Amino acid sequence: MGKPRARRMSTHIEATVRIGKKGVTEAQIKEIIKQLDARKRVKVKVLRSALAENTIEEIAQKVAQETGSKTIQVIGHTFTLYKPKPKKRRA
Numbered sequence: 001m002g003k004p005r006a007r008r009m010s011t012h013i014e015a016t017v018r019i020g021k022k023g024v025t026e027a028q029i030k031e032i033i034k035q036l037d038a039r040k041r042v043k044v045k046v047l048r049s050a051l052a053e054n055t056i057e058e059i060a061q062k063v064a065q066e067t068g069s070k071t072i073q074v075i076g077h078t079f080t081l082y083k084p085k086p087k088k089r090r091a
Helices: 003-010 026-039 048-052 056-067
Strands: 015-019 041-046 070-075 078-082
Touching: 015 026, 026 041, 026 056, 041 056, 048 056, 056 070, 056 078
Parallel strands: 015 041
Antiparallel strands: 041 078, 070 078
C-alpha cells in the first residue's frame, strides 16, 4: 500500500492509544504492537503534558522504531503508524 493511500485511509480511524505525562511506556509499546498486528494501522494521540520534553515528531519516530512500523502521518498532537501484515507463504 502506498503512503498516500495509507494516509487517506487513516483519516477515518479513531486514536486508540494515548501517551501522557509519563511519556512512552513499555505497556503502550506492547499495546501498539498488538493493535498493529490486528489491523495494520494505529492512531496515537499525544497529550500536551508529554510534549514538555520531546516534540511530537520525536515521539512518533521513537514509537515507530520500537514497534517496527512506519509513521505515515503527523497532524497536531496525533500520529498514525502503519505496519503491513507479513505475507503468508503457501506450502
